[in-house]
Amino acid sequence: MTKADQNLMVIQNFILYATHSSSNEGDENFRTQITLTPEELYQMAEDYIDEDHVDGRDFEENNIEL
Numbered sequence: 001m002t003k004a005d006q007n008l009m010v011i012q013n014f015i016l017y018a019t020h021s022s023s024n025e026g027d028e029n030f031r032t033q034i035t036l037t038p039e040e041l042y043q044m045a046e047d048y049i050d051e052d053h054v055d056g057r058d059f060e061e062n063n064i065e066l
Contacts (some may be wrong), residue, residue, distance in 0.1 A: 017048045 016022055018041070021029035036044075 013052075014045065017052075018044050019057050 012023055018036070019034060021027050021032070024030065037064065
């Protein structure tokens with residue numbers, strides 16, 4: 001898997017977190033329009049990182065200073 005593929009997966013997971021809709025066109029909410037402000041998106045991004053059980057703030061392996 002390339003770094004670009006990993007980045008895309010992270011973005012897709014965030015979209016799922018923010019919308020509760022998968023990228024599957026069979027998902028009934030896939031084409032439902034939503035309206036979010038940039039402020040809401042930034043806050044959701046913070047919450048997502050805080051709460052994510054794989055790559056979140058509390059996941060020890062990902063908390064290495066770069």
